[in-house]
């Protein structure tokens with residue numbers, strides 16, 4: 261029942277209201293030869309707009325698997341034995357039902373990825389690593405026509421992350437923390453609604469890792485970026501707005 265009074269205008273629901281992401285009944289089983297390896301056993305997660313959520317779990321609990329499924333890098337189990345298939349709802353779209361082309365588009369446009377080991381291309385400069393995502397999204401001709409504006413965006417992101425004087429460096433000439441900041445800039449070049457970070461500080465010492473978490477916090481504050489971050493470290497998870505604990509492929513407890 262509504263408690264809205266005559267004095268309170270009824271808010272009109274914007275098209276983009278409700279959670280950004282809703283995951284329900286997510287199961288994932290890997291097949292190794294003839295052996296089934298069940299990893300996720302019916303995970304449910306909601307992610308509000310602008311929310312920073314940490315998935316906290318021990319090594320092997322299925323965190324990376326979960327992130328890959330949400331980011332469209334892999335597919336969940338199909339319905340079987342009377343069990344319905346998973347739902348991965350992003351905005352009003354059903355990621356599970358996406359065609360190959362739709363998945364590509366989703367991965368390029370809607371989602372940005374940050375990985376533990378950076379995954380930068382060693383032969384490209386810092387700037388070109390950041391621009392690569394835009395090249396993939398726009399194709400060669402589309403990219404060429406927006407090149408100047410994209411260069412400016414890349415330079416602005418890198419400047420904001422303290423890399424102004426590293427634009428022409430190659431990844432091997434950077435420290436781990438600098439590499440991860442390049443990877444974060446790359447993840448943001450296409451202005452994704454959702455940033456997925458898999459152990460983003462896992463390869464860094466504590467102080468450098470804390471600086472990377474400061475960068476993420478700043479992005480959240482400045483851009484209102486929605487972020488899902490995976491970690492095995494409770495101290496790192498505590499930086500998020502909310503912690504979802506994953507134990508052996510199941511959501512164990514939700515803490516605010």
Ligand SMILES: Nc1ncnc2c1ncn2[C@@H]1O[C@H](COP(=O)(O)OP(=O)(O)O)[C@@H](O)[C@H]1O
Pocket residue numbers: 290291292297299317318319320321322323324325326
């Ligand atoms: N491609 C794969 N094929 C088979 N098993 C896998 C694959 N990827 C992950 N696993 C298994 O799934 C479990 C969960 O892995 P993962 O999602 O990487 O966990 P976490 O990121 O929490 O450490 C592990 O037991 C791992 O060995």
Ligand SMILES: [Mg+2]
Pocket residue numbers: 323324325458
């Ligand atoms: Mg992992």
